[in-house]
Structure formats: structure tokens, C-alpha cells
Amino acid sequence: MINDLDKTLETLLKQELKHLENLVISFETPAAEFNPGKPALDLFLYDIRENRDLRSNEWQVERSAGMVTKLAPPVRVDCSYMITAWAGSDDKAILEEHKLLGQVMKALLRYPNLPAELLQGELAQGGSEAQDLPLPTTALLPGRLQSLAEFWQAIGNKPKAALNYTVTICVQPQTPIQLGPPVTEVLIHFGSPSQE
Numbered sequence: 001m002i003n004d005l006d007k008t009l010e011t012l013l014k015q016e017l018k019h020l021e022n023l024v025i026s027f028e029t030p031a032a033e034f035n036p037g038k039p040a041l042d043l044f045l046y047d048i049r050e051n052r053d054l055r056s057n058e059w060q061v062e063r064s065a066g067m068v069t070k071l072a073p074p075v076r077v078d079c080s081y082m083i084t085a086w087a088g089s090d091d092k093a094i095l096e097e098h099k100l101l102g103q104v105m106k107a108l109l110r111y112p113n114l115p116a117e118l119l120q121g122e123l124a125q126g127g128s129e130a131q132d133l134p135l136p137t138t139a140l141l142p143g144r145l146q147s148l149a150e151f152w153q154a155i156g157n158k159p160k161a162a163l164n165y166t167v168t169i170c171v172q173p174q175t176p177i178q179l180g181p182p183v184t185e186v187l188i189h190f191g192s193p194s195q196e
Helices: 002-016 091-109 148-154
Strands: 024-026 040-050 060-064 067-071 075-086 135-139 163-171 177-180
Touching: 002 024, 002 040, 002 075, 002 091, 002 163, 075 091, 091 135, 091 163
Parallel strands: 024 040
Antiparallel strands: 040 075, 060 067, 067 177, 075 163, 135 163
């Protein structure tokens, strides 16, 4: 499912940045050995956690094809990405990276929810993890990393400008419970109690 979120974000960015034909979109850890060799965006998924603000305890009941199914409430999960731009190592390249980050920022801010028509795989309607609500996004809010300097040091790379981007997806951990056909009529019998 997370790979389908990656594909969805790649589709969104390629659509919004289609004027950049040779742009590489990567999901690798931006460690010291990361070197795409051409202009690139790296969307590093660094944090996955439950969004307790969107937690629900209400079971849902669905009726279709003559059957009643009971569904456990889905779990809302925040997937946080650190987005960096890569264009080389000289001063001119850094300006290009900042320009690219600005374009990415504008593109992501256009969509407070991921567009349903761009959802890929299981995230799309009809998949086993079909999303029953829009997938909300947040951009430019503080990230979950406590220290960016420590992060860059830990992966052995020099600090870079980065955007924080979070998408909240729906995960259904329970198997639906088939209750059987719906009740369509009720019979009520009137009469006097039987005598012995």
C-alpha cells in the first residue's frame, strides 16, 4: 500500500512538473552515496504513524448483492516525506535546486487532498484498501524529525533545504465480517397463550 502512495505522488509530481522532461523522482535515502546524476527530486519516507485525531470507533455496515457486511473502523496513518532537490554540487546547481523546490512547493500546495483520479493501486477505488475519505495532505508544517542536522549527519550527507510533506491514508487491518442476507420482513403472531 505504501508503494502505491509512492506511485501516486510520483504521478502527481510528473503531471505538475511535466515541463521538466528529464526529472528523476526517487524514494531512496539521501545518503552520501545518493547521486542521481541529473536533476532529481528525492521523496524520502522517514516517518509512518497513526493519526489519532482522525481515529474512529464506529463500525460500518454495508449492504450489497443481497448480503450484509460489517466493517471495523479503518486506521488513519500519516506518511511523512522529506522532499529534497538535487542538481549537482556547484553554486549554480544549488540555485537550480532551490528553483525546483519552489516549483514542487507550489504544486503540492495546490492539493489539500490527493486527487482521486491520480490514486494508484490499492489506494484507488475498488482496491482492497480503497480509501473511503479524501486523502488529506499537509505541506510546510514542521516535520517529525527532532533535528535535521542530526539526520543529515547520521546518513553521512551535507545538509540540504527540504520540504516536509505528509499524506494521511486509510488502512483496514480487519477482515470484513459477513453477517448474511438482510432481514426483509418481520412476522408478528397475535393470539392467546396456549392452555395446558
